[in-house]
Amino acid sequence: MTQVVSTNSPLLHAERLSSIRGGRVLFENLDFSVSAGQLWQVSGPNGAGKSSLLRILTGLLEPSNGVVFFDGNPLNQNWSEYCQQLLFIGHKAAIKGELSALENFHWQQQLSSVQNVDAWDLLEKLGLLGLEDELTTRLSAGQQRRVALTRLWATQASLWILDEPFTALDVQGIALLQQRFVEHLDAGGTIIFTSHQSLTLSGLMPEKLSLEYRGEVL
């Protein structure tokens, strides 16, 4: 069951966020608010700073300037609550190549708060049945992505931050993931994701945050 934060303030609020990396200003003075139950898509060309922004929102990367608020408080003052509510899947899917799909699932289960889901049902849903004992490093890119995404069916986190979750998925995988988005949003959950593609499932109408590529070096 998704835990929904009850608050009148935005779930997540970015104030005057700036990021300078590799000697380039990626973005400056970004202000936006994400309410519980919303779907946000961060888009922009390669190198525009999408992953950097997501990592700042997760607290993994310090902004050069600005503050991220969760439930009305700066992240560092609300850290333990934030970690309980957050599920982050980065661009490089967090799976262990030396473990099988099944072992990866169990490993993830031990790391995070999870719903009681049947691993075999989940592997079947994600088209991984029959591959459960294969080392994930030997799976295709799309299959590895599917292993990483099993977390979305097992988590209790209400806020999902997902970097390129659709990468490498086939048509059926994309549809499955979009359906999972719908279920999470219907349950009051919140999703912020990056993608170069448009969502195809009707009913999924993300708020858009577009970053531009700024080539000038400081």
Ligand SMILES: Nc1ncnc2c1ncn2[C@@H]1O[C@H](COP(=O)(O)OP(=O)(O)OP(=O)(O)O)[C@@H](O)[C@H]1O
């Ligand atoms: N670890 C790092 N150290 C220094 N600079 C970095 C680092 N990672 C990224 N950068 C800089 O930040 C810029 C933006 O990277 P980022 O990954 O946020 O872009 P992106 O919009 O997610 O790109 P893509 O669409 O290719 O995934 C890069 O072009 C690079 O100059």
